Amino acid sequence: RRAAALAEVSGPGSTQDGHPIALLANIGGAKDAELAGAEDLEGVGLFRTEFVFLSAAHAPTLEEQTAIYSRVFAPFDGRRVVVRTLDAGADKPLAFANLGEEENPALGRRGLRLSQAKPELLETQLQALAAAARATGADVRVMAPMVATIAEARWFADRVRANGLPKAGVMIEVPAAALRSAQVLAEVDFGSLGTNDLAQYTMAADRMEGELSELLDPWQPGVLDVIAAAATGAKHAGKPLGVCGESAGDPLLALVLVGLGVTSLSMATSKIRGVRLALKTHTLEHCERLAAAALAAEDPEGARAAVRAAATPEL
């Protein structure tokens, strides 16, 4: 039955009662873009640009970057592509963006902090993104990783706009930014929750440490509280807030995220059909009830069980 139901739903994501929730792909380069572009999805919600340069010894030139981004954007004519500027450092070190040894790389100069230390890297990337965006019909939007403060969001948005790119956003993956999302998002056009890092920083548990997987579970009620606060702030600011962490690909958790107020979901391409079906079989009000049930739980198992019991049975 589930297979038949999966095959039946297609097209833009929405709840049963017609609230649109864009379904988007997480990609890491041109090959992923080609595969995702052929799928029934609304675009890209996270292009991890650092993945393209993981083995590069030298900083890629403006021309090299423009060529790569043009290839990534090409399959998405008329669709959105959310590009994340280099998220180097910690679990994704880049040889050409190395600032030296750090005691705690996950808490160090990574993401936007590294862009502020090496502004020429960001500038070249934004120029290349603008040139590639002009050359295609994709709706290109650019966001920064690891934003913690209002000032950082403003600094980034100024640079994005100065390069003629129309839409600037920030990842919400640091608890401080999540708790102050109304003020942070006031500086930009959109936000995207990175639940992998948000769980790491909320639970003070290293995401690279397999032994801590229980603490890193995105169903942790403490993590859901922080997501709820971020979504409330986004609503106050009148700004869209998506999710691009792995949690968006879990159909039951996707319902909870939508119930908390999230407006788009980005995930591995293979997960999209399951999430589309979950949305199609639940109204927004039902999602809100599921979110309340998850928040009322004591632990991840309790949250999962409560949501599974109250969701429609096909899931």
Ligand code: PEP
């Ligand atoms: C995240 O932190 O949830 C995220 C989407 O980014 P990454 O996994 O690349 O850090």
Ligand code: MG
């Ligand atoms: Mg992250």
